Amino acid sequence: MAQFTKETSTTGAFVRQPNRFTARPVPEPGRYRLVVSLACPWAHRAIIVRKLLNLEDAISLAVVDPIRDERGWRFPETDPVLNIDFLREAYLRADPEYDGRVTVPALVDTTTGEVVTNDYPQLTLDFSLLWRPESTLYPEHLRDEIDAWIEPIFHHVNNGVYKAGFATSQDAYEQAYTALFAELDRIEAHLGTHDYLVGDQLTEVDIRLWTTLVRFDAVYHNHFKCNRNKLTEMPNLWAYAKRLYAMFGDTVDWDHIKRHYYVTHHEINPTGIVPAGPDPEAWTR
Secondary structure, eight states: OGGGGGGBOTTSOBOOOOOSOBOOOOOOTTSEEEEEOTTOHHHHHHHHHHHHTTOTTTSEEEEOOSOOBTTBOBOSSOOTTTOOSBHHHHHHHHOTTOOSOOOSOEEEETTTTEEEEOOHHHHHHHIIIIIOTTOSSSOGGGHHHHHHHHHHHIIIIITHHHHHHTOOSHHHHHHHHHHHHHHHHHHHHHTTTOSSSSTTSOOHHHHHHHHHHHHIIIIIHHHTOOOSOOGGGSHHHHHHHHHHHHHHGGGOOHHHHHHIIIIIOTTTOTTOOOOOOSOGGGGGO
16 A cells, blocks of 8 residues: 555565654753654653653653644644754755654654654653663563563554554465454453553553553454454453553544544555444443
8 A cells, every 4th residue: 555665575465664753862951852742652652651650741741633634743833842844844854855754753853853753662662661670561570471461462452453453465464364353362361351551550561552442443443454353352352451551541533543543554444434423431331
């Protein structure tokens, strides 16, 4: 499909581009601006971790428009801090030759206007490790166990829904579909006897899983053809997802989520019609 030509293999599989900017920020309050889309699960996890670690005063937040076109993510108005209209401008300040896809979240240095990092897997870890080393989201004694969950969840669930949705061959789609539900089944079984993925507390990997789960029935089940069953039909995962929704469901913007996916991905949904459901009230019942 046109939006992801550079990220589609010869077999029709979606192969996500590597993160171009991977510098580690200096934890200086007020220096950085976190640019996010409320629709994007990768950005959503950064919003949640920033909130839980009380970094809202230390790292400012900029929200892009949910509709992304060929120019990339745009701000609803010129950003008052960065003085740019498109996130691409901050990418090009850091690398004038950059020609890849512009992604969120991106941490921008307000003193230079340049993107410091768009490395979303490391970014939330840095919020804990650099800004809040006392954080319980990625504690040292649980890191090996957390990391052991992070890898398969990323490949088969977080990125797995995209592998299914952006596949351009039947075989690539079915491989992604099969791996996705095998991993969800494994997690469903685990949650039958555990409240969280690791130990008895919320950790980084719960947040990473949850930002995919919260979008599952609204977007991935239908739009990305991940339709073996809905999240609401997996009782342990659904109960777990609702528990976490009670903690940070106020970070969810259903309008941004649905408009982004159903309008931006026009090759999948050429009419641009945004589904009316599902009922978001189900998350609080």
